Amino acid sequence: MVMIWITKIALKKHQNLPPSPFPCLPILGHLYLVKSPLYRALGKLSERHGPILMLKFGTRRALLVSSPAAVEECLTTNDITFANRPHLLAGKHLGYDYTTLIWSSYGDHWRNLRRIASLELLSTHRLQTLNSVRAEEVRLLAKKRKRYISMETLYIIFSIMVMIWITKIALKKHQNLPPSPFPCLPILGHLYLVKSPLYRALGKLSERHGPILMLKFGTRRALLVSSLAAVEECLTTNDITFANRPHLLAGKHLGYDYTTLIWSSYGDHWRNLRRIASLELLSTHRLQTLNSVRAEEVRLLAKKVYQGAMKDGTVEMKSIYYGASGEDVEETRRFKETLMETLVLMESTNISDYLPLWKWFGGRKLEKRMVALRDKRDGFMQGLLDEHKRKMVVSNIGNEEKKNLIEVLLKLQETEHEYYNDEIIKGLMQVLLSAGTDTSNGTMEWMLSLLLNNPKALKKAQEEIDSYVGVHRLINESDISDLPYLRCIINETLRMYPPGPLVFHESGKDCTVGGYNIPSGTMLLMNLWAMQNDPTIWEEPKKFKPERFEGLEGLRDGYKLMPFGAGRRRCPAENLAMRMVGLALGTLIQCFEWERTSDEMIDMTEGNGLTMPRAKPLVAKCKPREKMTKFLSQM
Numbered sequence: 001m002v003m004i005w006i007t008k009i010a011l012k013k014h015q016n017l018p019p020s021p022f023p024c025l026p027i028l029g030h031l032y033l034v035k036s037p038l039y040r041a042l043g044k045l046s047e048r049h050g051p052i053l054m055l056k057f058g059t060r061r062a063l064l065v066s067s068p069a070a071v072e073e074c075l076t077t078n079d080i081t082f083a084n085r086p087h088l089l090a091g092k093h094l095g096y097d098y099t100t101l102i103w104s105s106y107g108d109h110w111r112n113l114r115r116i117a118s119l120e121l122l123s124t125h126r127l128q129t130l131n132s133v134r135a136e137e138v139r140l141l142a143k144k145r146k147r148y149i150s151m152e153t154l155y156i157i158f159s160i161m162v163m164i165w166i167t168k169i170a171l172k173k174h175q176n177l178p179p180s181p182f183p184c185l186p187i188l189g190h191l192y193l194v195k196s197p198l199y200r201a202l203g204k205l206s207e208r209h210g211p212i213l214m215l216k217f218g219t220r221r222a223l224l225v226s227s228l229a230a231v232e233e234c235l236t237t238n239d240i241t242f243a244n245r246p247h248l249l250a251g252k253h254l255g256y257d258y259t260t261l262i263w264s265s266y267g268d269h270w271r272n273l274r275r276i277a278s279l280e281l282l283s284t285h286r287l288q289t290l291n292s293v294r295a296e297e298v299r300l301l302a303k304k305v306y307q308g309a310m311k312d313g314t315v316e317m318k319s320i321y322y323g324a325s326g327e328d329v330e331e332t333r334r335f336k337e338t339l340m341e342t343l344v345l346m347e348s349t350n351i352s353d354y355l356p357l358w359k360w361f362g363g364r365k366l367e368k369r370m371v372a373l374r375d376k377r378d379g380f381m382q383g384l385l386d387e388h389k390r391k392m393v394v395s396n397i398g399n400e401e402k403k404n405l406i407e408v409l410l411k412l413q414e415t416e417h418e419y420y421n422d423e424i425i426k427g428l429m430q431v432l433l434s435a436g437t438d439t440s441n442g443t444m445e446w447m448l449s450l451l452l453n454n455p456k457a458l459k460k461a462q463e464e465i466d467s468y469v470g471v472h473r474l475i476n477e478s479d480i481s482d483l484p485y486l487r488c489i490i491n492e493t494l495r496m497y498p499p500g501p502l503v504f505h506e507s508g509k510d511c512t513v514g515g516y517n518i519p520s521g522t523m524l525l526m527n528l529w530a531m532q533n534d535p536t537i538w539e540e541p542k543k544f545k546p547e548r549f550e551g552l553e554g555l556r557d558g559y560k561l562m563p564f565g566a567g568r569r570r571c572p573a574e575n576l577a578m579r580m581v582g583l584a585l586g587t588l589i590q591c592f593e594w595e596r597t598s599d600e601m602i603d604m605t606e607g608n609g610l611t612m613p614r615a616k617p618l619v620a621k622c623k624p625r626e627k628m629t630k631f632l633s634q635m
């Protein structure tokens, strides 16, 4: 729209046309301003925008004048110029093909009719003789004119809207596509529905129109599903069909041209990356060997909370998660910076993804920012890679077990240099670091927020840890499997605040969902948030009730709870995430007493963003538990 608008302003400046009220919609122009009574609607418009306006009614240009000076100019200097009538359909069908006095254009024919009318029918003499007939005529004419106006209005508005609508319904019936909310605007389609946070806007749409909807985002078709049955059909019967990702610009610039694990399409390359991630980097065995690294990370987290608590008794959780200490400060700062920029860029809807021509009218700015960020992220990853390469040469790492993620990948590079080139390794590192950081940290923040608003649940979790782990040692990862209530809290948090609320896939061939035909290349949007907060699926979904998961351990209960997705493209790091989040939360509960900073409940508003961040960072009152100060002061 803005594209057309900008072009028009430029053209108008050049042509010196009168001002035109904004917006002038594509195809419709100013038809949306046509309201009854028209003279009042246009009167208001002139009041607001001035006495000489250029309007666009669909394909027609209209000059609206409402000042004595302008009207005078039209009817004196330009009287002959403006002496035609517009060729409206009413004039064709009700004006004998534009040949009547009212409808005919200025010229000999009109002049002749006018002469007959003036001399033969409307002269003073004739008027007097036909007084009574004329009275009747005038009454009839007034009636007709009223009809003309309403016919024009109805015809123009409805013929365009209904034509588009009927064509679409006819096409859809023929194609058997899922229902599509009305209106689907020309060019924009349903882009006007894209509001932040998107999962909530789309959730409302599904509530109103149904669980299987076909949307049009500019040039892209998107299937929005939000029922258990539909999601199950997408991820079982059609799992391979929907195992692609949409080719969005973010994947081009921030996903090494769609070659990273997250962005690549289903196929040999993705299978290979997924195999490396699952077997080499995230397997239970590898996770166990890197147990101590994670324990150290969590201890560092507890230390920072301890320092904050000792300073003024409050902590701001977000800066603690992303904060850094020791020799890594600069590296962590740079990583955090690129991660934040990535999230900001990913959360802004890139209109060029849906309206490709947009990039010539302002959309390039966002793409340029992406390219700059790509170079920055790449530089950061290359630095890490080179540093590890140097270290490996010096120390010639032999201990297979203790190799970290980058070292595992560099070992693979030694044997298969062609495939494991630097780009593939940097892509894997980037994906694992960025997909893992905000999701886990966000979950931690929501979890603590929920517990601060539900002190009974917090106490229950602390008692569980005290009775199983005690206070003479710190909790470790292997304890988590024996702390069912802690796991219930994690599940309940992931149900209410899934860090991946909307999952994006794309179909690689035609298929059917819910009996509807879904063409190849359709973007699939699975609204996990909507399903996990649906009152028809969950009892009192808005209430934090970890107890609802008691006894359901290990069971995902079909597709009711799927914060890590399901099917081939499900999150490969569920095991790691559950361990990390469990250990971090367990440690914070074991070591500290937590409270809200005031009697007011913690504000649970969600902010804008892909990973469902909190709108306001969480600040909490926190005091080291006496029994644990021994451990904390030694950290």
Ligand code: HEM
Residues within 6 Å of the ligand: 261, 262, 263, 274, 431, 432, 433, 435, 436, 437, 439, 440, 443, 494, 498, 499, 500, 503, 504, 563, 564, 565, 566, 568, 569, 570, 571, 572, 573, 574, 576, 577, 581
């Ligand atoms: C609470 C933590 C986490 C949650 C809730 C979560 C959730 C998800 C979801 C919903 C998806 C999309 C699944 C789909 O497309 O069907 C996903 C994909 C992915 N996640 Fe996670 N994730 C978490 C943590 C992590 C961590 C810690 C890592 C890595 C260290 C990670 C790596 C990935 C990768 C690589 C993919 C893309 C897989 C593919 O496209 O094949 N995630 N995650």
